[in-house]
Structure formats: C-alpha cells, structure tokens
Amino acid sequence: MNVEAKLVGVAPLPARRLPSARRAWVERWLPHLVLWPPLLISVLHVISFTLYTTWISFTDSTLIPSYELIGMRNYWSVLNSRNWGIAYNNLLIYGTCFVTLTTALGLLLAILIDQRIRAETLFRTIFLYPMAVSFVVTGTVWAWLLNPGVGIQKLVRDMGFPEFRFDWLVDRDMAIYTIVIAGAWQASGFAMALFLAGIRSVEADLYKAAQIDGAGVWRIYRRVVLPSIGPIFIAVLVVLLQFTIKTFDLVRALTGGGPGIATQLPTLVVYDLMFQRGLLGRGAAAAVLMLLSLLAVLVPYFGYVRWRKHREGRRNG
Template sequence: MTPDPGPATAPAAPALDAPRAAARRAAARPAWRDAIGRWLPHLVLWPPLLVSVVHVLGFTGYTTWMSFTASTLMPDYEWVGLRNYTAVLNSRNWQIATDNLLIYGAGFVVLTTALGLLLAVLIDQRVRGENLFRTIYLYPMAVSFVVTGTVWAWLLNPSIGIQRLVRSMGWGGFRFDWLVDREMAIYTIVIAGAWQASGFAMALFLAGIRSVDADLYKAAQVDGAGPWRIYRRVVLPAIWPIFIAVLVILLQYTIKTFDLVRALTGGGPGIATQLPALVVYDLMFQRGLLGRGSAAAVMMLLSLLLVLVPYFGFMRWRRHREARHG
C-alpha cells in the first residue's frame, strides 16, 4: 500500500520586497506629513539666517551712514562728509591704537603660530597621554577673554603676582612689572592672547600634520631623512594651507580684540595699550560722539575686509586649481 501523503500544503505567499513595502507605507501616509517633512528644514534654517543677515547688513549700513553725519549724543542726520574720518585719523588715541595694533598683531600672530606648531609637533610624536595633553592645551579656548584678562592681570600685578612670588623666594632684585610700564604693557596682552589661542592653532596644525600621506613619511625615511628634516622638507610644505587659515583667523582676532585688553590693562597705563576697538567704545559710549565712533568702527571693518577678502579670493583660486588638476 502506498502511504497517504496527507493534506496538500498550500504554497507560501511571496513576501513583498522592501522597496514595495516602503512605497505602500509612503502612500498610506497623509499628504500633510510629507509637506511638513519637506518644509520643516527650510522653516528651521532660513528665518534665523535671514534675520541674522538683515541684522548684520542693516546695522552695518546704518553705522556707515552715521559715520558721515554730525551725530553726537543723539543721531543727527546732517551730512558732514569725511569730517569724522579726518578727526579720528588725526586724533592721538587712534594713532596710538594703530601703532599698538601693529605691535600686538605681529607679536600675537607670530608667538601663537610658533607655540601652536611646536605643541602640534610634540603631540604628533604619539606620546603617552596624548588625549590629556590635547585637552590641557585646548582648555584656554573654553575660557572667555574676560576671564583670561582678569587672571593674567593678577599674575602680572607686581604687588601680588609673579614678581612678588619670585622675590619672596629670595630674589629681591627680580623685576617683572610690565603691566605698569608704558613701554612694555602692550606685550602683556601679547602673552595673554597667545596663551589662550595657541591651543586652537595647535588643533589646526595637528589635524593638518595627521592628514599628510603616510607614503611621504616612508619615502623620506627611506632616503635617510631624520625627524627634523622630515618636518621641515615634507610635512610643513604639505600643510601650507593650514598656515594661511591660522594666519587669517588670528589676524581677525587681533583686529577685533576688546575684552582681553579691557580686563587686563583697561587700555592703560594711561592710553598706552589702546586698540581700535577701545577707541570705538570710548568715542561712542563714554564721550557720546556717535559720528566719530561710527567712523572708527567702519575703519575697523575695512581692516577686517583687507584680511578676509584676499583669503576668500585665495580659497576660490585654490578650488579652481584643484578642480582643473584633479
């Protein structure tokens, strides 16, 4: 006898593939949900962006207009041409501020770049505790310039800071009173600024160094190059765009510096450490000369554009060059 095969089993229904199932779920969704999904990113991004652009451009245009008027304590829309610019350029405060800006800018940019590059090279040696060192070097960037200025004002104060500490250890003739010396006070701002910004420069340089092709290192080592020669001949030329970026960022920091000086020296002794931003503040909010203060602010803006416009032109040229050769 032939055994009964039992009831016939029905063939399994073919499962829907993933794309078809997703299409069915999308068709079942209400249309208003799709509309919200399409427009929500635009509603989140564009209104704040437009408000920021209108705010910046609007107030920039208004400040520029005020710089050509006779405004003092209150707005006065009488047209005076370049009179405010001439008055600011001929003032002793502005001349001292521009001289200080050149000294501070040169010292701050050079010292910060050198410290940042040195720290990046040291960390690139794969030292133990690298993450800890990177955190320590980057920590000053988390501190505001007001806090930095206040702390360094304590450290550099001859009566309570470094000078008193060293003298209490037995070196009675030690002198470090730059903070109250008219000729040296500007360099205290350089020191404090470099202390805060060198970690940022270090992060940029370290990222650039770590992005260099490993084959370049190997080729240099095969040729017998030592570490110093590898960095000087291979690594540093390969990261020259990082140098440009660091230079531009530090220069714009320099031009806009206000709170660090305000907290560290207050612009003194006297007006020995005045910078353009302090001159704008003094003209507008302490002496009530809105027209002249606006003119000084516009000149600061022009100096920023002198830094930023060539940089953006350079970046555009670089992109076209890479697209042409890539």
C-alpha cells in the same frame, strides 16, 4: 484596543503614518526650515546695522543720532587724532607679536602631540581649555599674575630674589607685550588644533617615502609635512588676524588701555568715542575704519580660497 481586537478575533488597526508624499516633503524641507530662517535673520541683522553705522559715520551725531550729512569730517577727525595713531601703532605691534608667537606655539604643540605621546587626549584638552574661557576671565587672571605687588614678581622676590623685576604691566613701553602673552596663552591651543588636523591629514605614503630615503623626524616635518599644510598656515593667519583686530575685552580687563593710553587699541577708541564721550558719529567712523581693516584681511583670503578651488577643479578636470 489591540488586545480587545485579538480577543474577539478582529485584526488590529495599523498605526497611523504620514502619507509617503507628505513624509518626503517634511524630510526634504525640514532642515531648510530649521537652518535658513535664523541664518537669514542673522545676515540681515549684520548687514542692516553695518549700513546704519556707515550712515551715522557721515553725520554729526552725538548722544542722539542726527541725519544731517557732513561728509568725511568724522573720518578726518579720527585719522588725525593722537589716540587713533597710538592705537593703530599698538595694533601693529600687538598683531605682529601675537600672530607670530601664537603660530609658533601652536605649531610646536601640534608637532609634539603628533608623536603619539601617552595621555594625548588629556594634553589636547588642557591646551584647548583656554579657548573655552572668556577673554575677560583671561585678562583678569593675567592682571593678577603680572601685577608687581601680588603676582609673579612678588612670588619670586619672596623666594629669596629681592632684585627680580617683572613689572611690564605698569611699564608704558612693555605693557603692550603683556597683552601678547595673555592672548597667545589663550589662542595657541586653537592654532594647535588646526595644525594637528593638518599634520594628520598628510598622506602616509609621503612619510614612508621620506623614511625610506633616511630622513629623520625633524627633517620629515621640515621638508615634507610643513610644505603640505600651507593652506592651514594661511587659515591660522587669517583667524588670528581677526582676533587681533577685534581684541577688546582682553585689553579692557588686563590693562584698561593703560598705563595712560599705552595699550590703547582701535576697539577701545571706538568704545571711548561712542560710550564715554558720546560722539556717536565719530565713533561710527572709527568702527567703519576697523571694518575696512578686517575686510583687508578677509577679502584676499576668500579670493585665495576661490582661486585654489578653481585650480584644483581644473587639475581634477
């Protein structure tokens, strides 16, 4: 039409545009319309199912939900059960070792990569790659590696060391540490990324002042860098503790909770009660107890974040 208009000497029609007021309204509210509805649906989903699970935990529900309240009976049954005691003891062992080992490995990798080594991007990708792998795959692969009949033990023995023994996977006392190894392998790259971001956010003037004073590399990290990234340590600790409490598929794929119930964790107890024994009310009580454990980690952290922002606000004001 514009070509024809030019041929006959008529000015072309301008392109249609939204009125300025409508365009401004769209630009202002479109991000909210895209973000808020899914977010609100997710929040309502989590809150509603949490409340429903809590309600079920106070009932005598089995395979079919029952709405007759029985008080705290399910909670006392769970807390007094042998499986729950073993599961929480394993959780303490696993959590302590997993958080310590993962934090140490992540910090060490971050410091090494911070030396501006060659192929830094490649190494970062390699160390972060395990986080892209599902915990089921991680558990399955490590189950092969730690299997005495086909894994590391067999490989070393075939190399001429018949007395070598590495059978933790089938040892009741050591099986829990196989979960620590697999979990640390997967999560250490995540800790490394957080530590590396924190290290590189330290002001360059602090490095220069320490170098002028004659401090070596490791002393600079110990005396200047690490104290400056204290909040990163807390964030890593909180995230890893969440991983610990919610660990299920890794244990399910790696040990299945065995040998026996030697590597049973609270998540497996919930699964066993709800889906294998059909004790819905008791399983819900175990799930609520896990939620309380998670809140015991998150609430102090959010309190710390709020206190830190308040302190910084007062300092800047």
